Amino acid sequence: DAGVIQSPRHEVTEMGQEVTLRCKPISGHDYLFWYRQTMMRGLELLIYFNNNVPIDDSGMPEDRFSAKMPNASFSTLKIQPSEPRDSAVYFCASSNRDRWENIQYFGAGTRLSVL
């Protein structure tokens, strides 16, 4: 299995620009999670989907952030407009509830720098 695939790996943009991060979960997994990781705040859950439906977006910082999952094999996290404080590593993870441990497997992450 290819694992969770994220793109791009690195993104450098200027304040005010739109940023779109992409994720392909592991085939057959029914949960998808978006996390943000910073030194100050650690790993924070932003939003998660079950069977392509957003279940909990209470971690999304503000209206500038939005996430979609149009089908079982693709999700996007969009920031518009971006701000310097959005600089972080964004991880996507997926899991399979049919497995009793329901382990979350992480993608390699997107390192976002907003100048």
Next chain:
Amino acid sequence: GQNIDQPTEMTATEGAIVQINCTYQTSGFNGLFWYQQHAGEAPTFLSYNVLDGLEEKGRFSSFLSRSKGYSYLLLKELQMKDSASYLCAVRDSNYQLIWGAGTKLIIKP
């Protein structure tokens, strides 16, 4: 509120044994996870405990006491490649993972 505590940083010597502790207070409990994260990389799954006791996996073992809200990760025969952050996470009653801040483990030759 929900809280997970782990030491910020630990140092150990190559070939030795180290124990990383994790205490938690969460609304409900549906399992505890340990992940390893090397600098600049993604967290990778190490172990899962849902019942009290010790789970052993090669050089790594994880222990859980639900009554004490306590877990530890034991690493034996430390190797330089074990230098990483170790994240403790608890699945609560809403089936959400609550993450600790991580313990940075430094291995010295």
